[in-house]
Amino acid sequence: MSKLSEEDIEKKLLRFPDWEYYDNAIHAEFEFENFKDCFGAMSRIAFECEALNHHPDWRNIYNVLTISLSTHDKGGVTNKDFKLAEAIENIVEPEE
Known part of the structure; x- marks a missing residue:
């Protein structure tokens, strides 16, 4: 799994309005x-x-x-981070 470009991260974040990208990670509160x-x-x-x-x-x-997500061994955000972010979203804000 490779590190995503900033452009790819910003596109993926459109599906995650509670999350922001900065300091080489995605963050939510x-x-x-x-x-x-x-x-x-x-x-x-x-x-x-x-x-x-x-x-x-x-x-x-x-x-x-x-929460901050980053794939440390890849030096930034990967699809693995977005997979975990999606799981977190489903736990903290389940679909009704």
Whole structure:
């Protein structure tokens, strides 16, 4: 899997309005009702990360989850990051 160009990243981000590209990674911040809901989402995301063998840089402060995705061994964003971003979106904002 190769690193995506900035143009390819910007095109792919059109499908992910909650995400931004900067500092060689894609980033998003999600706010939940409370800490328990945030931690529950993190737990579900962790299972997806293990299944994809791809792990985010993330931070949790009370009810806010901040996530950065980059494929470190490729030196930037790859399709693997967008696959994980899609899984994260399906967990934090499921289709109704």
